[in-house]
Amino acid sequence: MSASLDGELTQKEKQVLDTHLSICAECACEYKALSGLRIAMSAWQDEEPSEWMAHRFAYKLREFTSESKAASGRKPRWVFGRAAAGVAAVVMLGLFIYSRTVELQKVPLKILSANRTALLTPGSSAVGLKTVPPTVQSAGAPNSATSSGAPIMTANAKPAGDYTPRTAKPAYKKTIRYAAQGYGRNHRQRRYSRQPVKPVLVAYAPRDNFGTSDLASRHAEQIIMQKMDVARSVEGETNAIVTNHLDEANLKMNETFERVRGTLRVAADLLSSERKISNDMTTGPNGGTIL
C-alpha cells in the first residue's frame, strides 16, 4: 500500500492491490489513513535559506580555491629537502640522547664505601660485573665476599705494588688499568718487572651526570603527576559546574516558552470571542442587522 501511494508498483501489482482493497475493508481503511497521513505531512512546507548563506559560501569557495592554488604551486624539490632535514634532526637528537644516557665506569675496590658494596650482592642494581686479573690480597685480610657467597671482591684487595692515587677520578681509572695489567704506579717498573696479579672482580658503578640522580628525577616525576591530577580534577569540576548552569538555563528557557505559548492562546481566544460578540451585536438575535 505504501509503495502504491508512491507510484512504485507495476501495473499488475496495482491491479492485485485494487482487487484486494475492494474486498478487504480493514486494508481499505489502512490505505485511506496512509493517504491522509501523506496529505498532512505535505503541510510542512519548505523554508527559504537566509540571504547570507550564498555570500558565506562564495567566501568559503574563494578561500578553498586560493588554498588549492597555493598547494599546487609548491615546488616539490623542497619537500625532499625538508624531509632530509627532518631525518637529520631526528638522528642528531638520537645521538644527543645516547650520549647523555647512563655510562658505565669502572670503580676501584678501594674507594667502595659500605653503601656501594651493596651493589655487589645478587639482585642489586649494579650494571654488571667483570672479571679482571686479580690483585694481591694482603695476608690475613678476611675474604668476606666468599664467606657470604657474594662475588669475590673485598675492599681490602690491594693492587700489585703500593700506590696512592693523586687525584680522584682519572687516577682511579689508571690505577685499575695498571692493577689489572700488573703494573705499579711507578712507570719505570713497567719495563723491568711484571708481577702476576690475582684476578679480582671490580664493580661498575654508574657515574652521575651533572650531579643529577635517579632519585631526583623520580621525585620530579611524582611532582608532575600530582600537578596533573590536580589539574584534571579542577577541569572535571569546572565541566560539571558549566553543565549544571546550562541545564538550569535550558529549563528556564523552556518555562518561558510555555508561558509565551499560553499567553498567545489566551490572546487568540480573546480575539475570537470579541469577534463573535461584535458579530452578534451587528447581526442581532433574530439574524437582522442592527446598524
Place this chain on the structure above:
Amino acid sequence: MEELFARFQKPLFNFFLRMVGRRETAEDLVQETFIKLCRFGNSFCGSHARFSTWLYSVAGNQCRDYIRYTSRRPETPIADMVDEDQAGNFADSLYASEESPVEDHLMRMEVNSSIKAAIDSLPEKERKAVILREYNDLEYREIAEILGCPIGSVKILIFRARQRLRERLKDVDMSL
C-alpha cells in the same frame, strides 16, 4: 559551481533542516557539502548515477557524521531563542493576516511542530528515507543508492516510518 549551488541550495537546505532541526546547522552543512563537491567532484561518474543522487548521498553522509558527532557531544541550543524582533514580527503577522484567521494559523503551527517532533523521533535511516521520499520527491531506486541498501529495504523503511508517524500523529487534528 555557482549554478549548481543556486539550483540545489534550497532542496539541500530543507533536507538538512528536516534532519537536524536547526537553520544555522543546516546552512553550515549545505556549505560543507558543496566544498566536498569541489574537493572530490572528480570521483563522480555520470554513467552510473544521476548527479542529484550523488549529491544527496554526500549530504546523507554529512548528516550521519554530524548526528554521530552531536550524540557524543550534546549541545544546548542557545541560538534558537526567539529574540524581540522576531516576536514583534510574529505578533504583527497575526493581526495583519486577514485571509487566515489567528486560530487557523496557530493550529497550523501546532500541526507543523507535531509533524516535526514525530519525524525527529524516527530512527535515522527511516527518517532519511521518508524525508527523501516525501519532501525531495526521489524514487525508491535513488533512495536505495543514497542509503546504500536494496530497494526492498527502502520500501520496508518507508512503510515502517509511516506506521510510526501514524501512531504518533493519531491524536493531532489533521483536518487543516
